[in-house]
Amino acid sequence: MTIDQARALDAADPLGFARQRFALPQDVIYLDGNSLGALPVATAARVARTIHDEWGRDLIASWNKHGWIEQSARLAAMLAPIVGAGADELLVGDSTSINLAKLLGAALGLRPGRRVILSETGNFPTDLYIAAAVPGAELRTVAAGDIAAALTDEVAVLMLTQVDYRSAAAHDMAAMTHAAHAAGALLLWDLSHSAGAVQLDLAGSGADLAVGCGYKYLNGGPGAPAFLFVVRALQDALANPLPGWGGHAEPFAFEPAYRPAPGIARFTSGTPSIIAMAALEAGLATFEGIDIAAIEAKSRALSELFRAEIAARCPELALASPADPARRGSHLVFACPNAYPLMQALIARGVIGDYREPNLVRFGFAPLYNGFEEMVRAATIVAEVLATREWDDPRFHQRAKVT
């Protein structure tokens, strides 16, 4: 595709206006929103308001006066249409890892006599680490194709990442939930690489439990609070294994014994960072008035264009993601020799993706701020860097602390 053709796609893009909601640097093609979402224009002022006008001026009274106590519920209402759940089924706070520990512990408690957490080989490491440490549980991992057969009556919970962090392979949520339920197991989704880029329907798929990350496609900022989902019907039957004061039925009664709040609030533990939550609020606000179906459609169009352009220009890169856009999330990964220095050279040229062990370059597409011209320009730069062997510069071979 020519640059002019791509520009015509951008001009006709119904989501094109959303890029103005982001403060992206000039001369950068940012294809790493699946790792850290870009900065929304509104974030700095939103956070400054919390710091100056709320904390600074009204101090402790802000819990009531500025609704800090309702902040998690406010964010849940903004997140609800993005993940296809009810606002009263979502809780925002803590990290994805901690939320996983809460829901896995709770799920095990609901399936006495079953102790297996079934997951996929190659699932995101933190999911496996947390699952393996759930007291009394046994973690079992199998290849994606073997999940159905592994759903025995020992399995308490099937824990899957909806979009794989490396390959971008996506699970069919409804089908997997059906299989888990048929085996008497609960299904827990990790939506970290899906939420904000893929059209999710937690309610319609019958899902029981989910967690997800706030700092990828949700644009909440580095280390933003994560979220968890518990389907309404299960909420009062589940016990939070990390029951802090925030999840008590009457947090300000300071009772010596724990009585869980009704509903989703019982999954609160300690006090969330109000400042970090304010930044996440600005991140979620970048989705305002935008249908998630349009986001998914644009994600597929972007990734298909990039895939085709790379296929045409860069035979050195072997697609390691599903070729069918309906079977993957919003990023693409390619295997190639010298993947690490290649990515460093691309970053030096302003095309920001990332490297994943052992030989993968990964590019993410954020429909709110990436455009079609960027796809063609990025693929052109990849081809140039390969042709000129720019990546062979020793400075690109030096490993950074964070890759």
Add this chain to the structure above:
Amino acid sequence: MTIDQARALDAADPLGFARQRFALPQDVIYLDGNSLGALPVATAARVARTIHDEWGRDLIASWNKHGWIEQSARLAAMLAPIVGAGADELLVGDSTSINLAKLLGAALGLRPGRRVILSETGNFPTDLYIAAAVPGAELRTVAAGDIAAALTDEVAVLMLTQVDYRSAAAHDMAAMTHAAHAAGALLLWDLSHSAGAVQLDLAGSGADLAVGCGYKYLNGGPGAPAFLFVVRALQDALANPLPGWGGHAEPFAFEPAYRPAPGIARFTSGTPSIIAMAALEAGLATFEGIDIAAIEAKSRALSELFRAEIAARCPELALASPADPARRGSHLVFACPNAYPLMQALIARGVIGDYREPNLVRFGFAPLYNGFEEMVRAATIVAEVLATREWDDPRFHQRAKVT
């Protein structure tokens, strides 16, 4: 004491300069820094730098370029002199509740055959809730005077809050640690109401484990990240029961099995909020160049002055804190009739303390920003509000959501 005498004390106060480090509103006497510390002047710019210059401009590269990956260690080094520990014994992140769950779970693992967590009746509720939920553990609570007798060989860990959130009664850290160790138990301190106002010596007291809050005297902002302490000698023997990717020996190798990082880093779970950590960094910076011994000395002088002024002017208020400043932390609590509307009337007059069930008014003294004139003026206003029965206005009887 007259206002002029109090002003003379302020003029001679070696810590008087520190108030300029805070952006306190005019016409407010803020005596609730034990619940939410005041806003430091530097916070807004520090946070804006992280948002604009780091996240906004350098995006994902900030993990290396701006040292986000070392942020917890940087904060630990700032916290170390405040709590009397080594920087390599402290980890900043997560909430106090989550950190408690980590350390209690780890401690139980180190004392096989012992399953009792011993604590004090009336300890801060979240501590008791989290302890009661530790898998395999039994929580036992006794009055402070009965702790020594309750330290049987069933006790794995003695969990105490160093300064009680209601009474301000303070435990002698060295004596308690000695008693716990003599019984073969570990000692876990909650320093939430101590850190930043009391001279702590974690190292010298022989303490094993501790947690503490970032948003009280440490001025990190609402819901700021908390901290945990593990004495060097125990670090490699303890297993984090919430082992997220951040605590892995090689977090970016994405290995399927967990291998804990050496040292304190293994207690990391997920990714901390970089924005919330930046705010906490500005909070910790308010202690720069200030000896914690001077802070404790001023805390005692402030609280003694307030105690004496209230005793002289307000016989309706019965001191419910230890009368000896060496046996309490940096706040005072008084029992009185109509405590709830009294505190609301005081807040309306600009004297901000808080109410605690069932009949307590609580006033905290933050040596970095409170002064002696404030003590006399606040006590005068309390006396006026009592004398005029201002608290009898119906609007002061209406319970807010957060008290």
